[in-house]
Amino acid sequence: MNNQSIKKRHVNIPIFIPHEGCPNNCVFCNQHTITQTEDGGSKRDIVPEIEACLATLDSEMCECEIAFFGGSFTGIPREDMIRLLETAYGYIKSGKVASIRLSTRPDYIDEEILDILERYGVRHIELGIQSMDDKVLTLSGRGHTAETTEKACRLITERGFSLTGQMMTGLPGATPESEVMTAKRICDMGAESARIYPTVVFRGTQLCNMSQSGEYTPLTNEEAAERSAKVYKVFADNGVKLLRIGLQSGEGLSDDNVYAGASHSAIGEMTVARYYLDIMLHECEKIAENMKSSEDPGTVLTVFCAEGETSKVSGQKRVNKQRITEFFREKGMRIREIKIKESKDIPKNKVKIITETIKKRGE
Numbered sequence: 001m002n003n004q005s006i007k008k009r010h011v012n013i014p015i016f017i018p019h020e021g022c023p024n025n026c027v028f029c030n031q032h033t034i035t036q037t038e039d040g041g042s043k044r045d046i047v048p049e050i051e052a053c054l055a056t057l058d059s060e061m062c063e064c065e066i067a068f069f070g071g072s073f074t075g076i077p078r079e080d081m082i083r084l085l086e087t088a089y090g091y092i093k094s095g096k097v098a099s100i101r102l103s104t105r106p107d108y109i110d111e112e113i114l115d116i117l118e119r120y121g122v123r124h125i126e127l128g129i130q131s132m133d134d135k136v137l138t139l140s141g142r143g144h145t146a147e148t149t150e151k152a153c154r155l156i157t158e159r160g161f162s163l164t165g166q167m168m169t170g171l172p173g174a175t176p177e178s179e180v181m182t183a184k185r186i187c188d189m190g191a192e193s194a195r196i197y198p199t200v201v202f203r204g205t206q207l208c209n210m211s212q213s214g215e216y217t218p219l220t221n222e223e224a225a226e227r228s229a230k231v232y233k234v235f236a237d238n239g240v241k242l243l244r245i246g247l248q249s250g251e252g253l254s255d256d257n258v259y260a261g262a263s264h265s266a267i268g269e270m271t272v273a274r275y276y277l278d279i280m281l282h283e284c285e286k287i288a289e290n291m292k293s294s295e296d297p298g299t300v301l302t303v304f305c306a307e308g309e310t311s312k313v314s315g316q317k318r319v320n321k322q323r324i325t326e327f328f329r330e331k332g333m334r335i336r337e338i339k340i341k342e343s344k345d346i347p348k349n350k351v352k353i354i355t356e357t358i359k360k361r362g363e
Contacts, residue, residue, distance in 0.1 A: 198224035198262030224262030298336030
């Protein structure tokens with residue numbers, strides 16, 4: 001097999017620089033807890049971490065990217081940022097990694113910073129946008145406005161960097177409508193990819209105090225999945241790739257660290273399942289309009305989806321099948337069976353539903 005025909009798997013080599021470079025105290029943030037690192041570490045030698053990751057990867061099968069996560073990378077002391085970038089850039093020049101990715105805040109992006117990032121081979125910039133609603137930003141203690149975010153996104157995309165928009169659902173003052181608006185703005189501002197983070201209430205944060213006092217009501221996992229599904233749809237409809245939904249299981253999501261909120265380890269799967277339920281129910285509304293009140297033996301629905309998507313379409317413990325059956329039952333229609341089948345002709349995030357009425361005996 002020609003190695004050039006093999007599509008390499010993208011792998012991030014994560015380097016956590018928690019909380020450093022960020023002067024703000026966002027109400028939801030306990031970055032030391034999330035990254036499980038207390039001393040920040042921008043002055044540490046990152047070579048051992050990079051080498052340890054590279055030792056486990058097949059360079060012919062993987063495209064590696066050094067990713068500075070955990071804090072506002074472009075806000076750490078300039079000499080530390082440049083030293084870390086120089087180290088990472090050495091691996092680009094040697095051919096061991098393809099590029100550099102980093103996450104930062106909108107108010108730590110300007111032309112000078114982008115000059116530095118370009119010089120050292122940074123390709124992807126992930127921006128902690130969180131919300132494009134100024135009320136939500138204020139209540140969350142973000143310390144900047146939506147206009148600041150818009151300017152930062154424009155600078156990033158005009159310079160040719162790949163932009164990833166990170167946003168949150170369930171923040172103080174946020175509504176499903178403001179979250180959908182945020183997702184639309186992220187698409188309009190040129191993001192190629194996105195991350196959705198339903199709000200988790202960590203102990204030791206201002207948001208935890210707000211929750212305990214009744215000033216803030218955390219989302220349940222089900223509510224978070226429902227609201228994040230509406231945001232997911234915006235990104236799917238606009239061709240923006242979803243890199244992740246929710247924190248990873250190792251990112252401080254233990255009972256000792258979490259007070260409330262969307263902390264389910266499978267919140268991403270719950271969100272995508274809810275997305276599929278929403279679009280299937282929309283299709284079922286149109287199907288029901290053309291169906292007569294059905295008696296036994298009922299109707300069979302066949303839902304065609306993209307390859308590898310059947311479990312997401314079905315939902316955890318087949319909950320989506322149950323919800324669709326209930327939908328028709330409430331309209332006086334009987335669904336005898338729901339089949340979910342893969343099809344090469346159906347793109348990801350889409351479904352096609354075919355109905356078949358079972359004939360009665362003698363017909």
